[in-house]
Amino acid sequence: MTITQTSFAFVSDLVRRETAMLYDPGKEYLVEARLLPLAREAGCPDVDSYVAKLVTNPAERDKVLDALTINETSWFRDNAPYQAFTDMMLPPLLAARSHVRHLSIWSAACSSGQEAYSLAMLLDQHLPSGWTAQILASDVSSTMLDRVRAGRYSQVEMNRGMPATSLVKYFSRTGSEWEVCDDLKKMVRTQSLNLSTPFPLLPTFDIVFLRNVLIYFDLDTKRDILRRVHRVVASDGFLLLGTSETTLDLDEHWGREAHGRVQVHRPTTTAAEQWQPTAMTGA
Amino acid sequence: MEPSLTDVRMVVEEVWTSFLGAEDPLLPMAPGTLDVGWSAAVTVSGEWQGAVSVELPRSMAEEIARRMLGLDDEVDSVGDDDVADAVGELVNMIGGNVKSLMPGPSALSLPVVAAGRVARASDVIEACRLDASWAGAPLLVSVHVRHPEKG
Amino acid sequence: MYALIIDDSRAMRSILRRIVTDLGFETLQAGDGQEALDHLEAGRIPTLCLIDWNMPVMDGYTFITRVRANAAWRDITLMMVTTESEHGQIVRALAAGAHEYVIKPFTPDAIADKLEMLGLVAKPVPA
């Protein structure tokens, strides 16, 4: 039993349209494996008959999108970016923002929230008293945003990268899960946001974590997202990409600085400078 | 005070997917007859008093031991002491996590393992049972608590 | 680099041995805290101990307090790997001198993440 080309094309188009994620030919087995449980649940004998239902059923379409997006994440993922956050990014920002005493951070494509809450823990430990911070956690998946707001994680998820000292400091047990404390929840705001379409009105961010999501897009989409992210990063702000994403050919509007094993990106031109010339040379 | 079935199921599923491979998921099943080949239990004493036990058919217990010990099913045979060890560790992991669902502090006993059914204290009642199937065969995880009148 | 795996279950020791061997450790094993102390006293000093809590003869918590009482062993990294997961117990183990705490059940990634965090294994730099 394998999925037909027509069904596969329908599903990969759907995913591409809604999230810009690519499922190229050759990934049929993956699509099939992920949709089979949904097909069973919906009482369909096979994946093809389930896909046929999707045309008229938006609720099932959402389930398919959730099943096919990769939500893999962990606490303090890859470690080094978080070290760079405290050692390299916070000190100059604390100096530069002493008049407002506020930092604004974006976890774009936040998945179940481990990235946003990891940053919240570091802010709790390193922000001087009297300062505040807001972390925007956004994702295209509403299921993931529900999870961020709930702030509850399974034992297995807690084991992935959470230092034991932070576990006991910031979490309490609720049933078989661990729940993040209210102080951290208050720092994190969620918003549904599709990176591949024009952004809604956003504040200017001091730091943007845009990690492990660009890899799923084609080159034009990546470039376009980076251009739009540029406009919402403060001129003295920072952008962090995933470990396998930093070697991308970024355009000239981003400079890089190395901090140990991580590459940190910084705007080289202000948004205003960037936009006129680019618009003209594009012709 | 008893743990919820949802929480117990979550605990058992995590143990299963972590050590026995995600390819063969644990499936829910209607209670039926189970030919118990091996069983194991741990007791919890302290703020919460209870016992957690696992009952498995023989072939499943052997397969679990093989997977946990990293043995090749073609070549290596498992001895009874291997099976007892693996089933004991299984109930230890489930029991420890069930204990954390309940108000503490409490202490966890070392596991008691038997070929056949483990004996249960007479003053306990079943608080929660999870009937499931794995790789086509049934298994049972149950939680018992001290009878309130006698406790 | 040696890892001393302390657990009364052979199956669990075998799971942990495969994981840390893949991460570049050679391994020693002990079935309880006392056997583990015997290794140390005989001069077999590991870089890392993976320690279960509930064991016969000497439990993992007692083992940690014994290790921490001996200055000659202060460089050993101590990581609990146990099903004990009450909040208060984790606090107690950390206060006694455990560096990290992994709750059973765990996946190989969880052990790798923690050892990386402790600086004991380097993350391979992606090409």
Ligand SMILES: C[S@@+](CC[C@H](N)C(=O)[O-])C[C@H]1O[C@@H](n2cnc3c(N)ncnc32)[C@H](O)[C@@H]1O
């Ligand atoms: C692999 S996770 C990365 C999570 C986290 N940033 C990290 O590095 O661990 C990728 C996330 O991107 C989200 N995603 C996929 N396409 C997206 C899009 N077009 N816009 C916003 N988020 C998207 C998915 O829902 C998923 O939660």
